[in-house]
Amino acid sequence: MISRFYDVIIQTVCRLLIPFIQVFGLYVIAHGHSSPGGGFQGGVILGASFILLCLSHDLQELRKRMPLKMILLFCSLGVMIYAGLGFLCLLLGGDYLDYGKLHLLFPVNEIQSRSIGIFGIEVGVGITVMAVMVSIFLNLAAPEAEN
Amino acid sequence: MIWQIDLIFLAFVLICAIASIMVKDLLSSAIIFGAYSFLMCLLWSEMGAVDVAFTEASVGAGVSTVFFIVAILKMTRRSKD
Amino acid sequence: MKAIALIVVCLAGGLLVYGTVDMPDWGDPTSPASLHVSPRYIEKTVDETAVPNMVTSVLADYRGYDTLGETTVIFTAGIACLLLLRGMKK
Numbered sequence: 011m012i013s014r015f016y017d018v019i020i021q022t023v024c025r026l027l028i029p030f031i032q033v034f035g036l037y038v039i040a041h042g043h044s045s046p047g048g049g050f051q052g053g054v055i056l057g058a059s060f061i062l063l064c065l066s067h068d069l070q071e072l073r074k075r076m077p078l079k080m081i082l083l084f085c086s087l088g089v090m091i092y093a094g095l096g097f098l099c100l101l102l103g104g105d106y107l108d109y110g111k112l113h114l115l116f117p118v119n120e121i122q123s124r125s126i127g128i129f130g131i132e133v134g135v136g137i138t139v140m141a142v143m144v145s146i147f148l149n150l151a152a153p154e155a156e157n
Numbered sequence: 158m159i160w161q162i163d164l165i166f167l168a169f170v171l172i173c174a175i176a177s178i179m180v181k182d183l184l185s186s187a188i189i190f191g192a193y194s195f196l197m198c199l200l201w202s203e204m205g206a207v208d209v210a211f212t213e214a215s216v217g218a219g220v221s222t223v224f225f226i227v228a229i230l231k232m233t234r235r236s237k238d
Numbered sequence: 239m240k241a242i243a244l245i246v247v248c249l250a251g252g253l254l255v256y257g258t259v260d261m262p263d264w265g266d267p268t269s270p271a272s273l274h275v276s277p278r279y280i281e282k283t284v285d286e287t288a289v290p291n292m293v294t295s296v297l298a299d300y301r302g303y304d305t306l307g308e309t310t311v312i313f314t315a316g317i318a319c320l321l322l323l324r325g326m327k328k
Contacts, residue, residue, distance in 0.1 A: 149323040
C-alpha cells in the first residue's frame, strides 16, 4: 500500500520535523512528574513519529530504522521493566511495586526513591506503547506479498 | 469554566458525532471522528482535566485516525482485486 | 424498521440522561468523591512521593496495579493484532 512517493517538500519537511517530535515525546515522558503527560502520552507521540516516517518515506525506510524483531523486543521489554521493578521492590523487602524500598540501591532518601520508581515505570509504559503503536500500524499497512 | 464556550464545544461535538455516523463515505467518517476527538480534547482541557485532554489529543485525534484510515484503505484495496 | 430503531435509541438515550440527573454537579465540593479520598491525595502527594503532579503519582504509585494492568492490556492488544493479521496473510 505504501510505496515510494517522490515528493521533495513532504520528505524534507518530515525529515526535519521528526527529530523534534521525538525529542518532544521524550520530554513528555521525562517531565511527566511536574507537568501533564506521562508514559502513555509520550509513548504515543514517539510511535506517531515513526508512523510519520513510514508515511512520508516508505515501508523499507521504517524497516531499516526499526526492524520487526526490535519492535517485538521493545513490546515485551516495557512490560518487563514495569513488572521487574515491582519484583525488585519485592526482593528488597517491601511489597510489590512499593518503590520506597529503592532507596537501598540509590543514594536518595525514601521519598525521593518513590519519584525514581515512578520515572522507571513511566519509561516502561512509554517503550511498550511506542512499540505496540508501530507494530499495529506495520501489521495493518504491510502489503500481503511481504512477511 | 465559561458556559458559553462550553455550550459551543458541546454543540460541535454533537454535530460531529451525528455527522460521523450519517456520512456514507467511510473515509470522511473517519476524518469527522478525528475532529470529534479533537473537540472532546478541547472540552476536557476547558474543564480542567489536562491529562485526559492530552491523552485524547494524542491517541484519539492522532493515532486512531491513522489506524482507521489505514484499515479503510486496506479494505477497499481488497475488494477491488 | 428504522422508526422502531430510532424510538429505541431515543428511549435509551433519555434513560441515560435521566440517570445523570442524580449525579453530583461538576466540581461539587460536597460530593463524596471530593470529600473522601481526594483531600488525602492533594495534601499528602508531595510529602509522600516528591512528585508535584498529582495525576502521575496517583496513576503510577497509589494505583500502580491498575497501570500495570493497563500496560498488559496494551501489550496483549498488540500481540493479538500481530497474530490475527499475520495469520490472515497466509
